[in-house]
Amino acid sequence: MLHAVIMAGGSGTRFWPASRRDRPKQLLDLISVAPLLRLTYDRLDGLVPPEQVWVITTETTAEACRRILPEVPAGNILAEPVGRNTAACVGLAAHAVGAGDDDAVCIVLPADHLIGDDENFRSAMAAGADLVAREGGLLSFGIQPTRPETGYGYLEVGREHARDGRWTVHQLQAFVEKPDVHRAEGYISSGRFLWNAGIFAWRGRDLLTEMERQLPELSAGLERIGQARSSADADAILAEVYPTLPATSVDVGIMEGARQCWVMPVDFPWSDVGSWPSLADELPTDDRGNAGRGRITALDAADNVLVSTGPVLAVMGVDNLVVVATPDAVLVVPKDQAQRVKDVVDRLHDLGWEDVL
C-alpha cells in the first residue's frame, strides 16, 4: 500500500516573529489559507488515505499537528524526543509503517514546502511510487530549476531507465551541495541538474535494508525502538534510545551510498519558502511590488514584503524591506539580509526575551 510520511520536525527560526518555538513554520498559515502542514496533507487527497498518512514531528508540536490533521489517526503522528536529522526520522517512520504493512511503499515529504498544481504533484508521486514498488531502489524527485539558485542542493541526472506516460525515471548520478552562482549557472545550462527538494519514494523495507548496510548503529537503535513499539515501555525506550542515534541526513547517510538510486524529474511549481522574501511570490502584490498580507499599507514604497498577523502595518518611503508585525514582536530587515533572521533570534535569546521566541 502507498503511505505518505510527512517530515514535520523543523524548528525553523527563519520566519520569526511569526514562527516561535511552539509554532514552527509548518504550523504557520504564511499565505493565509491554512498551515503549511495542512496544505501538505490536503495535497495527498485521493492519493493516500488518512490512515496511511504518517507525521513525524516534535513533542512540542505533536498536539498541534493532531489538531491540524484530525482525520489522521493520532497514533500515526509520532513525536521525536529530539531531532536527529532526517535519516533517523525516515527510519523511525519506516518501522512504524512497516509494522502493519510489510509491502509498504512510502513517499516522504517535508511538511513546510509550497507546491502548485496538486494534480501534477499527485501524478508524479504515484508514478514514482509505482517505480519503487516494482523495482525497488530509493527515488528522489528532482524539481526542474527555474533559476541558478545557490540556496538549494542539486541532483545530477543520469541515464534514463524507464518511462511511464509523461514521467521518466533516471539513474541518480550524484548529489551536489549548494553551489556558488557560477557553478549554478553551469548546472542550469547543462540541463542535467535538478533541485533537490527532499521528496523521496521507497519501499520501507528497502530503506531499512540500506540503513542496516550503511548505518548499522542507527539501524540497531531503530530496531530496538521498533520492537518495543507495542509494549508498555515503548515511550521509555524511545526516550532512551532516540537521543543516542547518529544524526545524519537521508541524502548523505543513505542516498549517496545506496546501491540503487533513482531520480524522477518533476515540473510542478515548488518552493521551500526558506525565508520571508521567498514568500513574496505567494502573496498578493500591489502595483509597486509590495507583497504582503494582513492589514498593511505602503505609501511611496516599493518591493517590500509586509506581513502582519494582527497589527496595522504602515510603511512609507522605504524599499526592499521585510517588515513582519505580530502583536508582541516586530521585525524590520532588508530583503537581502532576511536569511539572517536567526541572528536576531540569537540576540533576543541573549537578551533573555524568551517570551517572544
Next chain:
Amino acid sequence: MLHAVIMAGGSGTRFWPASRRDRPKQLLDLISVAPLLRLTYDRLDGLVPPEQVWVITTETTAEACRRILPEVPAGNILAEPVGRNTAACVGLAAHAVGAGDDDAVCIVLPADHLIGDDENFRSAMAAGADLVAREGGLLSFGIQPTRPETGYGYLEVGREHARDGRWTVHQLQAFVEKPDVHRAEGYISSGRFLWNAGIFAWRGRDLLTEMERQLPELSAGLERIGQARSSADADAILAEVYPTLPATSVDVGIMEGARQCWVMPVDFPWSDVGSWPSLADELPTDDRGNAGRGRITALDAADNVLVSTGPVLAVMGVDNLVVVATPDAVLVVPKDQAQRVKDVVDRLHDLGWEDVL
C-alpha cells in the same frame, strides 16, 4: 497673582501610532518618564500653585488631563467643544482666570514641548511675568536658536527695553514665518532672531483689551461665554457659541497688530518634539546612534529611532529609519520623511481602519 495657562488642545497625528485621537501627544510619555502634560505642570513647581494652573483641552481628553493632574482643581481644566486655534483658546482662559482675579498675570505654555533646566525656565517665566505685571503689553519668550531650523517661526528682536538680572526684554520687531534654509542661516548669523516657541506672558485684561480692539467678533463671543460661566446654561452657551468663533492664532490675530509687544530671549534647552526624529535627542542611544525606548534591539543598524510601547522590536541591517511599534499598529518610515506621518494617518482613514486612529 501669577497663573499658568497650559494649552493642551493638540490632536497631533505626528506621533502615530503612539498618538491616537483620544491619546494626543501631550498625553503621551514619549520619553518614558511621564506624559508631556505632566512634565509641563511639574516644571511650574514653586512658581505657580495648582489652583492657579489652568488647562485648556478638548472634550475627548479633559478627563485624561484631570487624571494626569489630580492636584489641579477639576474646574480649572476647560474643554473646548471644538478647536478654534490659539487666539480663542487663550481668550477663553483669560476670561476664566479673570473671573476670580482682576489682576491676573498669565504665562501661557504649550502642553507638549520638552524643556531642559527647569530652574532656568522658572526664572525666565518669573522675569517675563514681572515685566508684564509692571508695564503691561504682550510678551513672547524667544528661544536662542542652535541651528538654522526651517521648521519653526522666528521672532525678530528689537531695541532693548529693560534688564532684570540676567534677563533682558526687548521690543518685538516682527514675527517671521518658517523660513527657507538660506534665510534661516541669515537669521542665525545676524544674532537678531529667536525661535518662536509659542510661550507667552500677559495680564489677562491686556490680552482681552487687544482682542476687543483687533478681533471684536471673537471678543464678543468669548464675552458671552464668560458671562454665562456660573449660570445653569454655561455648557450650552459654550457649545453654541464656541464653534462660531473666528479661528486665528495668537501670533497672527493678536501679537502682530498689538500696541505693545515684548520679546524676552531665553536660553533653556527647548524642543517642540514635532516629529519622531526630534525625539532622538531625548532617548537613550547605543554606540551606533540608534535612539529608542522599550524592548528594542538593533543589529548591524545605525542611526535609527526605535520606539516600542510593548512589542519586542528588532531591526537588522537598516539605517536612518523611524520604527514605532505598538500592540495594534506599526510604522516604518525614513527619518527624513517622518514629517509626513499625517499622510499615513490620512491613508488609514481612507482605508477605514478607524480603530487604530
